[in-house]
Amino acid sequence: MEPPCAPHELTLPLILVEQQTKWRMRTTLPEQTELRPSLGQRLHRMSEARFGLLLLAPAALILLLFLAFPLAYAGAMSLFRIELTVSPDWRWAGPGNYLSVLGERAVRESLARTLAFAALTVGTSVLLALGVALLLNEPFRGRGFARVLVLLPWAVAPVVAGVLWRYLFHSNYGLVNALLLQAGLIPAYRVWLDSAPVAITIAALATAWKTLPFLALIILARLQSIPESLYRAARMDGAGVLARFRHVTLPQLRGILIFAVVMQTIVALQSFDLIFTLTRGGPGQGTVLLSYLVFINAFERLSLGQAAALAALLALLIVLLGGLAPLLAAGHRRREARNE
Amino acid sequence: MFDQQTPEPFSRRRFLRLAGVGTLGTLVLAACGQAPPTAGPDGAAPAGGSPGGASAPASVSQPFAGRELTLFSAQHHGAYVRDVYVPLFTERTGAKVNWVEVGGGDVEAKYAVFVASQDASADVLIAWEAINAKYGPTLFEDITTSAKPELIAGLTPASKRAFTFLDKQYGMPIDTNMAIFMWNSELYETAGLDPASPPQSWAEFMDHSKKLSGDGKYATLFTLGDANSGFVTFISIYNSTGGTLLSPDLRTLTVDDQYGLMAMEAIHDMFVVSKVADPAGVTVASSIEQGKIFRAGNMGHYFAFPNHFVLAETPDQSQIVGKARTGIIPGLALRSGSVNGLEGYAINRFSGNKELGMAFLEHIVSPDVQRLVATGWGRPPAVQAIFDDAEVLARAPQFAAVKEQTGYPSPRYGSPYYTDLATIFVEQTLAVVDGSASPQEALTRIQADGQNVIDDYWAKAA
Numbered sequence: 001m002e003p004p005c006a007p008h009e010l011t012l013p014l015i016l017v018e019q020q021t022k023w024r025m026r027t028t029l030p031e032q033t034e035l036r037p038s039l040g041q042r043l044h045r046m047s048e049a050r051f052g053l054l055l056l057a058p059a060a061l062i063l064l065l066f067l068a069f070p071l072a073y074a075g076a077m078s079l080f081r082i083e084l085t086v087s088p089d090w091r092w093a094g095p096g097n098y099l100s101v102l103g104e105r106a107v108r109e110s111l112a113r114t115l116a117f118a119a120l121t122v123g124t125s126v127l128l129a130l131g132v133a134l135l136l137n138e139p140f141r142g143r144g145f146a147r148v149l150v151l152l153p154w155a156v157a158p159v160v161a162g163v164l165w166r167y168l169f170h171s172n173y174g175l176v177n178a179l180l181l182q183a184g185l186i187p188a189y190r191v192w193l194d195s196a197p198v199a200i201t202i203a204a205l206a207t208a209w210k211t212l213p214f215l216a217l218i219i220l221a222r223l224q225s226i227p228e229s230l231y232r233a234a235r236m237d238g239a240g241v242l243a244r245f246r247h248v249t250l251p252q253l254r255g256i257l258i259f260a261v262v263m264q265t266i267v268a269l270q271s272f273d274l275i276f277t278l279t280r281g282g283p284g285q286g287t288v289l290l291s292y293l294v295f296i297n298a299f300e301r302l303s304l305g306q307a308a309a310l311a312a313l314l315a316l317l318i319v320l321l322g323g324l325a326p327l328l329a330a331g332h333r334r335r336e337a338r339n340e
Numbered sequence: 341m342f343d344q345q346t347p348e349p350f351s352r353r354r355f356l357r358l359a360g361v362g363t364l365g366t367l368v369l370a371a372c373g374q375a376p377p378t379a380g381p382d383g384a385a386p387a388g389g390s391p392g393g394a395s396a397p398a399s400v401s402q403p404f405a406g407r408e409l410t411l412f413s414a415q416h417h418g419a420y421v422r423d424v425y426v427p428l429f430t431e432r433t434g435a436k437v438n439w440v441e442v443g444g445g446d447v448e449a450k451y452a453v454f455v456a457s458q459d460a461s462a463d464v465l466i467a468w469e470a471i472n473a474k475y476g477p478t479l480f481e482d483i484t485t486s487a488k489p490e491l492i493a494g495l496t497p498a499s500k501r502a503f504t505f506l507d508k509q510y511g512m513p514i515d516t517n518m519a520i521f522m523w524n525s526e527l528y529e530t531a532g533l534d535p536a537s538p539p540q541s542w543a544e545f546m547d548h549s550k551k552l553s554g555d556g557k558y559a560t561l562f563t564l565g566d567a568n569s570g571f572v573t574f575i576s577i578y579n580s581t582g583g584t585l586l587s588p589d590l591r592t593l594t595v596d597d598q599y600g601l602m603a604m605e606a607i608h609d610m611f612v613v614s615k616v617a618d619p620a621g622v623t624v625a626s627s628i629e630q631g632k633i634f635r636a637g638n639m640g641h642y643f644a645f646p647n648h649f650v651l652a653e654t655p656d657q658s659q660i661v662g663k664a665r666t667g668i669i670p671g672l673a674l675r676s677g678s679v680n681g682l683e684g685y686a687i688n689r690f691s692g693n694k695e696l697g698m699a700f701l702e703h704i705v706s707p708d709v710q711r712l713v714a715t716g717w718g719r720p721p722a723v724q725a726i727f728d729d730a731e732v733l734a735r736a737p738q739f740a741a742v743k744e745q746t747g748y749p750s751p752r753y754g755s756p757y758y759t760d761l762a763t764i765f766v767e768q769t770l771a772v773v774d775g776s777a778s779p780q781e782a783l784t785r786i787q788a789d790g791q792n793v794i795d796d797y798w799a800k801a802a
Contacts, residue, residue, distance in 0.1 A: 084455045085474055085756040086801045171620035172633060188556035194622040195774070280566045283622050284770040285763070299449035300567075300759040302474070304456060 077308035084302035097309035114289045117200055118268035125208035126260050129215030137223045154213035162277025165206040169193060196286025199279050203287055206274055211267055215260045222256040258328045265321050290314045402434025409437050409696045412462035414444040420717045429703045435696055455479045460690040463697045467511045467686040469502040473754035476510040481687035484509045491705055498750050499722040502682040511686030512701040515719035518680040518750045519576055520741045521669045523641035524660055527552060538667040545670040549616035552640030558618035559640040561633055565625030567759060570766025572679050576643050578603035579749040580677025590755050593794055596787035602672050604772060604779035611773040635660055643669055645681050649738040650718030666741040678750040760793040
């Protein structure tokens with residue numbers, strides 16, 4: 001039997017190990033410092049989801065500051081009677097403002113007008129955007145320039161667009177009158193914005209003109225992602241241009257078209273600045289949409305509580321119609337899944 | 341952008357680099373852009389400077405030296421109030437004036453915010469009759485007892501009334517602006533009318549108008565483009581009937597009577613029967629636009645604000661220089677009647693600088709400023725004595741008509757419920773113009789809906 005290790009025999013290896021560790025620490029510490037990831041490296045190694053959240057954080061913070069508080073404040077205002085022509089005081093009204101607003105003839109008329117305007121704007125803009133996207137998807141000389149040109153209305157501020165369209169249809173010096181007169185289509189200059197249906201149609205056209213580039217852009221992007229093999233297969237099956245459009249292009253665009261319809265509906269429901277500069281709500285109340293009515297209530301009638309209630313109802317309407325997008329898309333996916 | 345090309349990968353490193361460069365650039369630009377705040381709005385001279393450009397030295401003759409006044413006004417006051425009267429105020433008082441302006445149509449929206457937030461950032465605010473009635477009780481300082489009585493007593497009756505709401509004085513007028521009659525002498529001659537004989541009654545006005553109309557041209561234009569302009573149109577005609585639209589306590593509307601019918605039938609005749617009024621008026625919401633059409637030589641006569649005469653005589657603003665003539669508005673039952681477009685200033689009741697604010701109000705009705713208003717701006721003065729000044733009348737021939745016009749009714753019927761009432765009026769007037777309602781039907785609806793609006797207001801106020 002071997003004798004147990006003498007204490008000195010046991011100590012020596014321990015000292016060696018300790019020294020080795022110290023030595024390693026000394027030698028490896030600089031290496032470890034080098035290996036410690038820098039901010040850039042850490043960002044680089046971050047998961048996609050976390051990196052996305054990081055990028056969203058500043059915007060989310062700003063939204064929280066500048067949207068959440070005003071929204072909550074407006075919500076609170078809608079529950080109080082605030083009549084600035086009488087007093088700046090807030091008096092509790094509960095749902096009174098909502099009931100009062102819903103009972104107003106002006107609101108009901110404006111709602112109908114707003115929905116008609118939205119339908120007209122959506123129909124015009126989506127159809128035109130589809131046509132423009134299909135055209136720009138085809139190869140032709142000057143296509144690049146045409147694509148830039150189509151984008152221009154998007155860059156125009158809504159207020160400027162309103163003034164522009166107002167002067168286009170001006171009864172005394174409007175371009176439309178001048179062109180139609182020279183073409184012999186009208187006997188004399190006419191007043192375009194004096195009837196509510198015409199004024200609302202012009203307003204819808206102007207809105208469609210303004211938002212068409214965005215819609216055309218997203219439809220074009222989708223068009224370009226349709227596999228060419230689908231068209232080849234359709235051609236082999238003897239499909240003509242219309243058949244290819246109906247059975248290949250349109251089904252592929254369905255999702256984006258639904259998105260475009262919903263987006264444009266939201267834009268139409270929110271329209272204010274263009275109407276303000278184009279018609280100022282006239283003739284009479286002929287182009288007073290709900291958003292414009294909010295403005296009138298707040299800044300002309302000085303009924304802030306009622307204006308807040310109306311704004312809340314408008315927001316609800318927008319959310320409801322905006323929520324249609326995911327619902328329609330989900331329904332579409334379910335139908336496709338069943339078909340497959 | 342649209343072509344299906346493989347884009348250069350946009351890595352996170354590249355994103356961070358770009359973001360860093362962008363931030364640095366912004367900081368550099370911000371640092372470079374911090375110029376000393378010497379320029380006024382639109383690059384104008386410093387608001388506190390004197391007309392000559394140098395600030396007046398502080399002295400005992402400048403009682404407010406070192407103090408600052410913030411003036412909230414409208415763009416159309418820039419060329420005269422900001423550039424002429426304010427520097428004069430600074431020279432006299434030593435107070436620096438900070439000028440803030442918005443478009444005239446945006447003033448009300450801004451005032452709503454002032455009241456809601458009890459904002460004291462501006463000491464003196466632009467005002468006019470409709471605004472006084474609407475904001476007097478909640479935004480403007482009541483100066484009935486604090487203003488010097490001799491200043492109030494010296495005002496023209498119309499200007500005094502425009503700044504008084506329910507017996508309280510809420511500001512000082514800067515002018516006695518009210519519509520007069522203006523005609524194009526050349527178009528009169530072309531139509532076979534004597535340019536020296538304007539219409540003396542409504543019947544003559546219609547007769548002249550028929551001769552001035554035809555071949556796609558209209559004799560006149562009345563604004564119906566929005567609630568305010570439509571109401572002003574109705575009132576400008578109604579005021580010559582001898583009727584009174586609102587009771588003095590502002591609780592009763594009396595439009596459905598012979599006076600209201602007379603006014604509404606006149607509108608119906610002009611637009612529908614005789615077709616002498618330009619239908620484009622339905623889309624015109626401002627007298628500025630109306631004046632432009634007259635100055636382009638496209639209109640025989642109209643109800644114009646006096647400073648339109650100055651514009652008609654300015655070569656770069658007018659194609660009818662030397663052809664505009666002025667007189668008083670031909671009336672329906674009375675010889676004449678008008679509508680006022682008076683403007684002035686009031687003190688913000690939330691301001692902590694009311695003493696200086698009052699000094700500014702006194703400044704705008706001082707004789708020399710009033711002379712400048714009359715001769716430079718072309719607006720009728722707010723002070724009666726200036727109207728009688730021979731030199732002023734010689735330099736501004738249109739004031740002879742204004743002076744005569746002030747002898748006839750010109751209330752604007754400002755009220756706290758002005759917007760709602762004006763909206764009802766313009767809706768029904770448009771119904772008459774497009775033929776969907778008779779004058780009587782329109783009046784019946786205005787009376788019912790308008791009285792409801794008034795009752796609602798007083799119920800809320802109670």
